[in-house]
Amino acid sequence: xAGGRKFMTKSGIxxxxxxxKRESFASAQEIFLGLRAEGRNFGLxxxxxxxxxxxxxxxxxxxxRSDGEALYRKCGEDHHHHLICKGCGKTIEIEGVSVEEWAxxxxxxxxxxxxQHSAEIFGxxxxxxxxxxxxxx
Amino acid sequence: xAGGRKFMTKSGIxxxxxxxKRESFASAQEIFLGLRAEGRNFGLxxxxxxxxxxxxxxxxxxxxRSDGEALYRKCGEDHHHHLICKGCGKTIEIEGVSVEEWAxxxxxxxxxxxxQHSAEIFGxxxxxxxxxxxxxx
DNA sequence: AGCCATAGTGAGAATGATTATCAAAGTCAT
DNA sequence: ATGACTTTGATAATCATTCTCACTATGGCT
Numbered sequence: 001x002a003g004g005r006k007f008m009t010k011s012g013i014x015x016x017x018x019x020x021k022r023e024s025f026a027s028a029q030e031i032f033l034g035l036r037a038e039g040r041n042f043g044l045x046x047x048x049x050x051x052x053x054x055x056x057x058x059x060x061x062x063x064x065r066s067d068g069e070a071l072y073r074k075c076g077e078d079h080h081h082h083l084i085c086k087g088c089g090k091t092i093e094i095e096g097v098s099v100e101e102w103a104x105x106x107x108x109x110x111x112x113x114x115x116q117h118s119a120e121i122f123g124x125x126x127x128x129x130x131x132x133x134x135x136x137x
Numbered sequence: 138x139a140g141g142r143k144f145m146t147k148s149g150i151x152x153x154x155x156x157x158k159r160e161s162f163a164s165a166q167e168i169f170l171g172l173r174a175e176g177r178n179f180g181l182x183x184x185x186x187x188x189x190x191x192x193x194x195x196x197x198x199x200x201x202r203s204d205g206e207a208l209y210r211k212c213g214e215d216h217h218h219h220l221i222c223k224g225c226g227k228t229i230e231i232e233g234v235s236v237e238e239w240a241x242x243x244x245x246x247x248x249x250x251x252x253q254h255s256a257e258i259f260g261x262x263x264x265x266x267x268x269x270x271x272x273x274x
Numbered sequence: 275a276g277c278c279a280t281a282g283t284g285a286g287a288a289t290g291a292t293t294a295t296c297a298a299a300g301t302c303a304t
Numbered sequence: 305a306t307g308a309c310t311t312t313g314a315t316a317a318t319c320a321t322t323c324t325c326a327c328t329a330t331g332g333c334t
Contacts, residue, residue, distance in 0.1 A: 009282060010329095029320075043284030048321065064201040068291080069320065083243055086251070094243050098235045103258045106220055106231050112260030114223070119256040121240045123249030146311065147300095166291075180313030185292065205320080206291065 011042055012050040016074065019060060024089035025071035063120060083121045087128030094121070148179055149187040153211065156197060161226035162208035200257060220258045224265030231258070 008016065018035055019026065026034065032047050051072055054060035061075045063082070073082075075093055079100075083092040096119060103117040145153065155172055156163065163171065169184050188209055191197035198212045200219070210219075212230060216237075220229040233256060240254040 011283075027320085041284095044320095045284055045286095045322080045324095046282080049282085064205060068201060068205040068207060070205060083247055083249065085249070092247060096239055096243075098239045099256065102233055102235045106233075107258055107260050110220055110229060111263040111266075112220060112222070112258070113266050115258060115260040117256065117258045119236065119254065121244055121249070121252060121254045123244050123252040126248040129248075129250050148312075164291090178313095181291095182293080182295095182313055182315095183311080186311090 008053065009050070011046050012053055014040060015042070015047060015050040016054060016059065019054075019072060019074040022073070024091050025061075025063065025073045025084070027065070027069050027071055029069075031072070063118075081119045081121070083123070085125035085128055086122050087124050090125055090127075145190065146187070148183050149190055151177060152179070152184060152187040153191060153196065156191075156209060156211040159210070161228050162198075162200065162210045162221070164202070164206050164208055166206075168209070200255075218256045218258070220260070222262035222265055223259050224261050227262055227264075 015031065015035070018031060018038075028044070028047055028051060031051075032042070032044055035042055035047075051060065055062050055072070058077055059074065060072050061082070063071050065071055073091060080093045081096045081099065083094050085091070099117070099119045103115060107113075107115040152168065152172070155168060155175075165181070165184050165188060168188075169179070169181055172179055172184075188197065191211075192199050192209070195214055196211065198210050198219070200208050202208055210228060217230045218233045218236065220231050222228070236254070236256045240252060244250075244252040
């Protein structure tokens with residue numbers, strides 16, 4: 001079920017590499033600017049295209065910031081959830097067996113099929129908590 | 138912690154009532170059109186303002202559709218999660234003690250503070266499953 | 275090498291939700 | 305009714321994302 005390696009264009013590979021180096025979620029615009037800062041000038045359209053492709057194969061995870069902007073991150077391919085720092089954006093992949101069970105149980109109780117679920121935890125990481133000042137924004 | 142009743146404008150009250158009658162999440166645009174269909178012509182700006190106010194007091198829940206559009210729903214004021222039908226949008230409020238515990242445990246293990254979490258379950262409800270054809274869209 | 279077919283790129287336009295403006299209309303205690 | 309203040313809503317402005325389309329790179333094939 002885990003999408004296997006799919007064909008990826010040259011720019012797609014570079015964009016994936018860029019995400020590999022980050023430990024936090026990044027918006028398409030941040031990726032665009034980040035690559036530009038490295039001298040790699042991709043068009044926004046290319047970035048969005050690559051991101052779509054990467055998310056469709058499951059190589060990249062997406063989630064929505066509260067303002068609706070999409071954030072992307074390169075992750076392990078197996079199912080997992082995230083613990084995200086509201087200060088610096090640092091993201092930790094976590095497992096959630098109890099969440100899986102919970103979703104399954106609830107869904108069954110109500111007769112729902114084709115279940116998916118989302119579960120993320122947000123908070124302030126120890127670094128940001130001690131430094132009164134968050135690293136980002 | 139649960140935000141108490143806050144002052145609400147006249148239109149805000151009408152918009153809240155409109156949401157009261159729905160059992161599924163609605164976008165701002167849907168609310169706009171729905172009210173208009175009832176002969177209540179509010180400006181979009183007014184709808185968005187009321188929605189902001191309602192969500193800030195916790196009277197209305199927000200979540201993001203996969204395309205990033207915000208969806209609103211009048212809910213019980215105590216903390217809960219949602220089971221949402223991907224077919225008709227029908228939404229059921231559910232509790233998730235195990236999720237709360239999970240979030241708390243994980244956060245503590247990593248030293249995170251000021252924890253929040255989100256957890257929703259999506260699936261096809263029994264009605265939509267039997268009728269091959271979903272009610273909405 | 276030269277040539278075609280096809281996929282990939284990117285500047286800029288188009289879309290669409292949300293937010294900001296701001297003048298006009300409503301509210302209310304005096 | 306008067307003035308101080310709030311609410312409203314038509315419209316313009318933002319901003320992320322998607323679409324267009326001419327142009328370029330690529331890969332086979334001779």
